[in-house]
Amino acid sequence: MTLHGHFHWNELNTRDPERARMFYGATLGWTFSETPMDDGVYWVAMMDGCPVAGIFTMTSPDFDGLPEHWFSYLAVDDVDVRVAQAVKAGAELIRPPFEAAGAGRLAIVRDPSGAVLGWITPETVSETVSETGS
Template identity: 35%
Template sequence: MPVREQPWPAGTPCWVDCQVDDTARAREFYSALFGWEIGDSAPEAGGYLMAMRNGRPAAGIGPKPSGPTMPSVWTTYIASDDADATAEAIRAAGGTVLVEPFDVMDVGRMLVAADPTAAVFGVWQSRQHFGAAIYNEHGAYCWNELHTDGYRRAQDFYAQVFGWVFTEVGDGENVTYATFAPGPGADPIGGINDSTLSPGSAPPYWLAWFQVDDTDAVLAAATDLGASVAMGPQDSPFGRMGVLMAPQGEAFGVIDISPPEGSPS
């Protein structure tokens, strides 16, 4: 069981949460699908719910902020040692700070921003809450992936703000895709997909992926719980995967990374 008991390095996707209209409904759905333990929140938390697996924070569920109508979404947060400095770096690189840095009680400091292609992400400066304390196992997030029609522009932005180094892994014709790492020679920590090769795709967005033990079974269970399958199940070089739209409309991916039965180990 991969666990984390210290802050994630700056520039690493460190947390995911969803913003929905009905947090109680989302709690029921994700608890049933992933086995999350989700208790009630303290009054000062503003209705934000912490999803736990094996007693460790796995993800968050929160109400949508007041203001203009927005769709239900999963948000990827990138670790920072200084949220205010990162906000300035975002502006300097051509991004937009949508929600200025603010303290979240005593647990951390955060902001919400959009890259130059309009994909929204969060930045988390940890204090008491480091981010995900469990990952890369059934019911925990395992990958974060940007889908954008501004592929090169987005790479330039994230390289400037977070120091990411990109490695092209697609064929450039059917798939234009790169993994990103915090520096040369480091292990990949996420990916970026050129959505112009997928006609009719959604506006730029970050997609959170959760690891599962059986993709087909999870897609079937999610459908029974009111979700819809947007993609899959299908095999890939990385595992058997699918993309779901939860009952309130937020998209997320699921992937089983175990080798197919009968394949070489």
């Protein structure tokens, strides 16, 4: 269960998922399960049968000029409400909230310092609990 405001998921954004799978499999013992997407495959890294991270292939022109990198998602109780609060507090909305099948509702924001990260309300509502436990 991921609490509101806690890191929920990390994914490697790469142009060479095969090389990444070979590296992390050899060095950490990760295995991988394949999840088909409209524009390719999303790889879920597994450790001892549990998902630990994802591997996303950067194929879109949106990624031109960006280096390969790890990207983090924070769990929030309501991504639409929290994104509106973030924008009011000075954040820039990079990608408005959208549904990601099997994951939940996500948005990408740039905080006032310039750091970019994802915010997610996981698909299973009970997976994200507010700080008060409700």
